Amino acid sequence: MRKPWTGLLLPALVIAACSAVAQDAEEGGKPRFFFEGGKAPAAPEGDGVGFSFEADADLAAWQALDAEALIERDTAPGAAFAGEGCLRMTCVAREGAFQQLTARPPTVTEAATLAFGIRTDLPTNLSFGVVEGGGAFYQQFAAIPGGQWTWVSVPLASLVLSQDTQDASGRLEPEQIAEIRLADLANLPGPLGDALGRKTGVQRLCLDEVVLSSATEGTVAGAGDPRLFVEGFEGESVMALAIGGAALERVAEGDGHALRVVADGRASRWQGCVLAVGQLDLRAASGLSLRLGASEGLVVNVTLEERDGSKYSQRIGVAADAPSEKTIPLDAMILETDSADENGRLDRDQARVLVIVADMARAVRLPAWFSLDDVRFE
Numbered sequence: 001m002r003k004p005w006t007g008l009l010l011p012a013l014v015i016a017a018c019s020a021v022a023q024d025a026e027e028g029g030k031p032r033f034f035f036e037g038g039k040a041p042a043a044p045e046g047d048g049v050g051f052s053f054e055a056d057a058d059l060a061a062w063q064a065l066d067a068e069a070l071i072e073r074d075t076a077p078g079a080a081f082a083g084e085g086c087l088r089m090t091c092v093a094r095e096g097a098f099q100q101l102t103a104r105p106p107t108v109t110e111a112a113t114l115a116f117g118i119r120t121d122l123p124t125n126l127s128f129g130v131v132e133g134g135g136a137f138y139q140q141f142a143a144i145p146g147g148q149w150t151w152v153s154v155p156l157a158s159l160v161l162s163q164d165t166q167d168a169s170g171r172l173e174p175e176q177i178a179e180i181r182l183a184d185l186a187n188l189p190g191p192l193g194d195a196l197g198r199k200t201g202v203q204r205l206c207l208d209e210v211v212l213s214s215a216t217e218g219t220v221a222g223a224g225d226p227r228l229f230v231e232g233f234e235g236e237s238v239m240a241l242a243i244g245g246a247a248l249e250r251v252a253e254g255d256g257h258a259l260r261v262v263a264d265g266r267a268s269r270w271q272g273c274v275l276a277v278g279q280l281d282l283r284a285a286s287g288l289s290l291r292l293g294a295s296e297g298l299v300v301n302v303t304l305e306e307r308d309g310s311k312y313s314q315r316i317g318v319a320a321d322a323p324s325e326k327t328i329p330l331d332a333m334i335l336e337t338d339s340a341d342e343n344g345r346l347d348r349d350q351a352r353v354l355v356i357v358a359d360m361a362r363a364v365r366l367p368a369w370f371s372l373d374d375v376r377f378e
């Protein structure tokens with residue numbers, strides 16, 4: 001009964017709290033470009049900003065984990081996101097083959113933003129980020145819609161230290177970035193594959209304008225205290241993972257946009273999304289606030305997960321009325337029965353992911369959906 005996907009996600013969605021990163025980033029002072037040309041990363045004409053794939057030399061830095069994957073430069077008319085060429089990885093999606101791309105970027109002395117254009121054949125749960133020379137992997141998630149170019153631009157301060165890596169300094173140091181890493185989370189083994197989805201057959205992933213920049217333009221700051229703000233879905237890309245087969249769509253709602261989590265089947269009972277929160281400073285947080293709407297009355301399960309996997313949940317009934325704001329006092333979140341915690345207490349400073357799913361087995365009409373917006377701690 002009480003088995004949303006959270007427990008299954010633990011081993012692979014290994015991201016850990018690193019609130020120091022977010023704090024340090026605020027002290028960064030005036031943004032300064034260090035790539036040649038000094039153009040904002042969102043500018044399609046920007047050159048010298050990482051990898052534009054206008055020449056074969058840009059391809060040489062990139063490697064695929066899957067030895068059978070083919071990396072080449074696509075120069076067909078209209079293929080690129082910007083300019084005349086982009087990187088195209090072609091692989092045969094199959095169980096057990098993890099599709100990961102890595103590159104050694106130009107050395108930077110400081111950087112505030114990681115950005116890239118990406119296109120995949122099918123909707124994709126993407127893990128991406130940067131790896132320091134010492135091995136510390138700082139990552140975020142994005143839900144990439146299939147069949148179109150998507151511009152992903154994130155402050156480095158929003159990247160979260162992966163739980164399976166460590167960083168003695170406790171913070172991402174841009175001058176130590178040795179690798180840019182992107183991975184399609186499809187086809188993970190076992191229950192993780194059930195949660196995050198599977199792909200088969202020939203799949204293509206295209207990249208263009210991969211940028212490490214000190215610019216802060218193009219990133220969307222949340223309203224209020226950025227150390228407490230999770231997502232407002234006003235950015236061009238959705239910084240979340242879809243689980244249980246749900247489709248994530250960014251839709252117009254109110255004055256801005258919201259995330260719509262759509263279930264068009266009941267193959268998985270719990271369908272929803274995962275948001276990273278390990279980059280925030282939640283030490284003083286007392287509640288979680290979010291705006292929820294639904295296509296019909298649905299039960300929504302909200303889980304906050306600690307670094308060690310301890311899961312604290314609360315269920316909310318969401319009516320089919322206009323979206324409304326709900327606030328969950330963190331003290332009211334209850335340790336899940338199949339979860340253990342060494343101290344029996346939700347430790348704010350250890351929260352790393354927020355999992356929000358709805359019980360779609362109870363949905364009367366398909367497709368059923370719930371909408372999510374203004375996710376913040378307070």
Ligand SMILES: [Ca+2]
Nearest residue numbers: 052082083085
């Ligand atoms: Ca290009």
Ligand SMILES: [Ca+2]
Nearest residue numbers: 232256257373
């Ligand atoms: Ca919004």
Ligand SMILES: [Ca+2]
Nearest residue numbers: 341345346347
């Ligand atoms: Ca605890």
